[in-house]
Amino acid sequence: MSKVILGVSGGVDSSVSAYLLKKQGYDVVGVFMKNWNEEDDDGVCTSTDDSLDARLTCSKLGIPFYTVNFTKEYWNNVFTYFLREYKKGRTPNPDVMCNQEIKFNAFLDHAMKIDGDYIAMGHYARKSKDNELLKGIDENKDQSYFLARIEKEALKKAIFPVGEYKKDEIRKIANELGLRNANKKDSTGICFIGERDFDKFLDKYLFTKPGDIIDVDSGKVIGKHKGIIHYTNGQRKGLGIGGIGNLEPWFVCGKNINKNIIYAAQGVNHPANYSIGLIGEDIHFIGDKPSDFNGVKAKFRYRQKDVDVDVKIKNDEMILEFDDFKGITPGQVAVLYKGDVLIGSSIIKKPIPKFEKYSYLNDCVD
Incomplete structure (x- = not known):
């Protein structure tokens, strides 16, 4: 029987993942990742509540539960990156980096050390038989975007139990099982900021x-x-x-x-808001670099519809050209898809303006 180390967050998706894995015959161990220490604006440490939900759910489902502390790794590899990007005037996506550095790196290492055969997460994503990363079935909940920076070797060890389901189906299963978090609100925002005042939080760490x-x-x-x-x-x-x-x-x-x-x-349609391309850096492919980019589409932010793009790789930069698009943001992640397959990504360095007279706007971020 293969042993799966499941990242349990206290939410409904990872809880139903535990049930589905058990149903498929896996030996499941639930592990809660503690990545952040601080309390919110009301003096409450939300991770304490989430940990309790995760522990009680694991108990109900009859699987072992443990907690692992990654606060040091998170601070060094995710939070410092977050602050560094903001100091440059950019807008980073720390959730993408959390998956890259913590869930599919530090957590994977921990899982292998305790004799796990696989890791599992409650992401709405899928994996092909050839270990390609695929979009989740539920178009409204697909979270493959946030997995765009993980490594191929990590993907080989990963299982995404809820990726073949829609969200309402997952909640239905949770209610049928009588899980305490069946109707728990989905977490929103950056994990270490949560519901607190975002501007106030930034001012605490950056001048x-x-x-x-x-x-x-x-x-x-x-x-x-x-x-x-x-x-x-x-x-x-x-x-x-x-x-x-x-x-x-x-x-x-x-x-x-x-x-x-x-x-x-x-004005909503002011030409300065529009770009016809972007330049990306820190290129990452899940697996080998594609031999061609015919038919590739891209997302420049989560929940955005896929956009047709022409892709060029030049001097370690990824140049994407496309029709008018508004609000290209330095620091965000440009993610490439071929059909349902996520093939790679780059960090947006700067947009290419629709009109040359606005090119000075592209050089405004360090």
Whole structure:
């Protein structure tokens, strides 16, 4: 009987994963990963509640439960990356890095040390017989995007029990089993920030100061920002510059970290918001680099529809060209798919503007 070390989070997806694995005949061990120590704004450590849910669920399902502490690894390999990217004026995706560095690296190593044959996670993703990473069946919950940076060898050892199901089916199974977390709210946001005030959290770790918001067309100062790290490309809310100009909404279309400037453009369809390509760095393929990129599509953020792209690799950079797309954000992950197969990714370095006159916006991030 193969032994599977399952990452249990206290949520319904990993809980039903435990049941499905047992049903398939695996010897299942539930392990809760403690990655963060801090309390939220109300003085509550949410990981304590999640750990309790995970432990009680494992007990109900009759599987062993353990806790492993990865707070040091998380701080060194995920959180410091998160802070470093924000200091550069970029907007990182720490959940992608958590999968790369913790769940499919540190956790995998731990699982092998305790004689596990496989690891399992409650991600809505699938794996082919050839160990290709596939999208989950549920298009609304597919989480393959967050797995774009894991290694092929880790994927060979991974099982995704809920990937063949839709979310409502998983909740139905959980209710039929009488699991305490059957209707538990899905976790949202960055795992170590949770429900707390995001701007307040960033200010605790990074120095920032107010600066000018400049109209990308006139070059005039139209407002003040509270710190450049609190803004991202495409952002609409929180600019505090309503009632100016033609009364259409304003959007962040660029940042200059050295000059502490936010550039804003007015109107949903303002040309400064649009790109026709991007340049990516830190290229990663799950397996060998494809011999061709015909038929490849891409996502530039989670829950976005796939976009047709032309792919070029040049000087360790990935150049993606596409039709108009709004809000390309440095620091985010551009993920490539061929059908349902996730083939690789790169970290967005800068967008390629639709119009040359806005090219200076691309050089605003260190």
